[in-house]
Amino acid sequence: MVCKNVFTITGTVALFIALAILSDVLAAKKEDVCPGPAEIFKDYIYQPGILKPIDSKPKLKVGDKAPDFTLSSISGEKVSLSKYRGKKNVVISFVPAAWTPVCSDQWPGYNLVKDIFDQHDAILLGITVDNIPTLYAWTRPMGDVWFPVLSDFWPHGKVAQKYGVLRSNGVSERALFVINKKGIIRYIDLHDINKRPPLEDLVRELEKLKN
Amino acid sequence: MKKLSLFLMVFIVIVAFFSVFALPLSAKEPPAEGGPLPVIKLPIPKSPEEKNYLGIKGEGSFTIPQIKAKVVIIEIFSMYCPYCQKEAPTVNDLYNAIENSTDLKEKIKIIGIGAGNTPLEVDVFRKKYQIPFPLFPDVDYSIHKVCGEVRTPYFIGVKINENGTHEVIFSRLGSIQDANQFLEVILSRSGLKKEGK
Numbered sequence: 001m002v003c004k005n006v007f008t009i010t011g012t013v014a015l016f017i018a019l020a021i022l023s024d025v026l027a028a029k030k031e032d033v034c035p036g037p038a039e040i041f042k043d044y045i046y047q048p049g050i051l052k053p054i055d056s057k058p059k060l061k062v063g064d065k066a067p068d069f070t071l072s073s074i075s076g077e078k079v080s081l082s083k084y085r086g087k088k089n090v091v092i093s094f095v096p097a098a099w100t101p102v103c104s105d106q107w108p109g110y111n112l113v114k115d116i117f118d119q120h121d122a123i124l125l126g127i128t129v130d131n132i133p134t135l136y137a138w139t140r141p142m143g144d145v146w147f148p149v150l151s152d153f154w155p156h157g158k159v160a161q162k163y164g165v166l167r168s169n170g171v172s173e174r175a176l177f178v179i180n181k182k183g184i185i186r187y188i189d190l191h192d193i194n195k196r197p198p199l200e201d202l203v204r205e206l207e208k209l210k211n
Numbered sequence: 212m213k214k215l216s217l218f219l220m221v222f223i224v225i226v227a228f229f230s231v232f233a234l235p236l237s238a239k240e241p242p243a244e245g246g247p248l249p250v251i252k253l254p255i256p257k258s259p260e261e262k263n264y265l266g267i268k269g270e271g272s273f274t275i276p277q278i279k280a281k282v283v284i285i286e287i288f289s290m291y292c293p294y295c296q297k298e299a300p301t302v303n304d305l306y307n308a309i310e311n312s313t314d315l316k317e318k319i320k321i322i323g324i325g326a327g328n329t330p331l332e333v334d335v336f337r338k339k340y341q342i343p344f345p346l347f348p349d350v351d352y353s354i355h356k357v358c359g360e361v362r363t364p365y366f367i368g369v370k371i372n373e374n375g376t377h378e379v380i381f382s383r384l385g386s387i388q389d390a391n392q393f394l395e396v397i398l399s400r401s402g403l404k405k406e407g408k
Contacts, residue, residue, distance in 0.1 A: 105291035105292065109332065112290060112296060112339055113335055143296075198331075199329060199331050199332050199335065200329055
């Protein structure tokens with residue numbers, strides 16, 4: 001009887017240890033959503049946890065004409081995609097929302113590589129579904145962003161909808177569209193919302209525009 | 212009784228399994244001052260200048276305590292982090308302050324680890340800020356994870372002893388503020404101040 005109790009207690013303790021270690025592993029995996037966020041945003045980032053990687057149905061494909069749009073930017077001017085037709089290649093970076101992980105790191109990186117965009121005769125248009133005051137406040141710590149930051153707030157997510165990147169909860173996907181000077185889509189990266197697209201992929205696609 | 216024994220065996224195996232495979236995955240806390248640095252394996256740089264700077268020969272990988280120095284300063288950064296971008300000139304000042312001192316240049320080395328950064332992203336950071344010390348990409352965040360998934364920039368100072376042992380003497384989040392003041396702290400905590408003067 002004593003022996004049986006000892007085994008039961010030992011087994012239970014072993015079970016708790018196993019569960020504790022397992023929970024550590026799972027917790028570590030959950031934190032993968034936002035590993036190493038910049039200290040600058042430390043107290044201001046909402047942590048949504050791991051999200052469904054893609055939550056929209058594609059509407060566009062490579063070779064399609066990029067739908068035109070006009071959106072307000074944080075600098076006050078309105079920006080139309082068509083104004084770059086025949087003049088600049090365009091990279092559109094949809095990011096899900098201000099004050100969220102990954103997004104808060106992605107654009108500061110692009111802010112550093114204006115020369116790469118210049119070398120490829122390209123402009124970057126950053127779009128989220130947030131309103132202008134939110135976008136303004138969120139991008140201030142990034143320094144002076146060299147590219148237009150555009151608000152797709154109202155009608156809510158209309159441009160994201162046109163591009164097939166509006167998720168079911170009203171934010172956009174993390175997506176990149178590379179559009180050539182003729183206004184044709186040459187690359188679409190509908191990226192896992194939880195991860196940052198590597199710069200290598202974008203540079204490779206910009207290189208292809210030269211051919 | 213047999214069932215109980217089996218039950219026990221199964222859980223011992225589970226515990227053993229997760230103990231072996233879970234621990235190297237991540238650390239909950241950053242390296243503590245006074246404690247050891249987690250094992251960080253880095254690829255030996257191809258550039259002869261960087262090899263020479265670190266005092267590392269050959270090919271393959273190396274660990275931080277193998278660097279030929281008395282103190283190694285590690286900056287965990289990200290090209291995508293605005294604070295790291297702002298901090299870059301200050302860390303360059305620190306490098307220059309060390310390299311311009313005949314007494315310190317062979318004793319203190321700096322490296323950077325780009326958390327979640329690809330080789331191109333690290334290269335962009337290096338070129339943009341003309342960073343003279345070796346930078347290493349940590350594409351899959353594996354180093355970042357064993358360092359407690361710290362925010363960036365994060366600075367770790369490691370003292371390497373003559374007998375091959377080492378000790379973390381500095382571990383802190385955020386800007387180093389002033390290169391010379393930071394260097395004073397490192398010199399004081401490592402004991403190099405008394406030795407060098």
